[in-house]
Amino acid sequence: MTYALAFQDLTLGYDRNPAVHRLCGEIAEGSLTAIVGPNGAGKSTMLKGVNGSLRPLTGRIAFGGLTRGEIAYLPQQSDIDRSFPVAVADLVAMGLWQEIGGFAGLRATHRARVAEAISAVGLEGFERRPIGSLSGGQIQRALFARLLLQDARLVLLDEPFTAVDAKTVADLISVVRRWHGEGRTVLAVLHDIDTVRAHFPRTLMLARELVAHGPTAQVLTAENQFRARQMCEACAGPPHVCGRSAE
């Protein structure tokens, strides 16, 4: 089994404080993995590390042949300026950036794909609306449409279903399952354990350090969840320099 990415003794953090500590493990190519853990467990930080916007303090992330352009990332709180006058179709079309770059025009085939992506997330009829007129759930649908067009081999989702109603969650999960069916690797930070159990075959539980990683049923045990909470509470104490040797 080839891996899409491998964490090799990875420590990520801000200043000198680690948010992810000494993480090891592999994410298999084509796997659908949920990342769970208490608040402050380093889940978002881990995705930032994978997407390259945060450089490791120590260790590294190895990519199994993936280039940066093949990774799509949906941040937790997208800093989209929703008052900016951009139409939904134009926002979605930016998912084609890898193909059209900053300057090339949109061909008819591109427009057709934009329309297809918009209908795949159930936003038909909203194409020309400014993004400021959309609700939170509709914005999330539009961002998923943009992800669809990015055609990425690795998709990173940071709490994609937070503050979104049940119908929207169901629709967006079907998009995630479509990616999974197409053999893409998906890593999603999630809080809703029921969603994880129902739709995500694999789970990685994080509490700054790795708690467990494997088939969802084996990871989401009461014992692991209790341990994760305890580890995070222990992290809240005063910081100290990590004493473990570098290699």
Added chain:
Amino acid sequence: MMWELLIHPFADFGFMRRALMGCIAISVGATPVGVFLMLRRMSLTGDAMAHAILPGAAVGYLVAGLSLGAMTVGGLIAGMAVALLAGFVTRVTALREDASLAAFYLISLAVGVLIVSTRGSNVDLMHVLFGTVLALDDAALVLLCSIASVSIFTLAVVFRPLVLECADPQFLRSVSGFSAVTHFTFLSLVVLNLVAGFHALGTLMAVGIMILPAAAARFWAVGIGALIAVAVSIAMISSVSGLVLSYHAGLPSGPAIILVAGVAYALSVVFGPAGGLVARARLRHHLEAWSGTP
């Protein structure tokens, strides 16, 4: 009557035609940049940058007198230095852009005032601060038109990255390395247009033709293309009206142009269909009518 009022000043006097030409060039070049400044909530950045170019223009003046080239180059260097230093501090430290920009422009402004007051006379300072739109020579006109052309062309080239940098910077950073380039290209356009503007309107008034039409346009248009079209139109109408007003009433031209733009802004605030006061009042009326029905 209309001839006397509108055409006569320009038909009879070459300096009025030149002033008109210069102001239209600035309207075309600077106003679209102003629209982006407004949309990025950087309207006050234009003001900060206008102050930042002062020491460069002053040094240029001290070295070569009232020389177009020296003051232009000086202004560009000072403006770009402040933009780059502020951008650098923002990107590598914890300080936010507004604070770092404020710090550098205040330093720059102090240096500028120091240079002008120790070596120049008050008349020179008045020239740099308030411009001389009625005394534009051929070289100045060529400069203004060139800057307007370069500005429009550059904006067309970087349009998509720039819109994305404004609307969703995080996404732009995740798909390309254009983010920083786009940001600095845009700031260069701001500096370039302010330098063009200060020859005609002065460093302080130059910001007015950049921001006021853009702010007014927000009340008339929603899409970004329409915003730019409306803003440029308002800027041009303000230029013509301001020049005519200054001619007939014997007022200084720069402030007259900006004040007409200010009137256009005030009218837009009240009557603009896209969120103006009257439109809002009507909207409220509708809502109350709805809430009464069971």
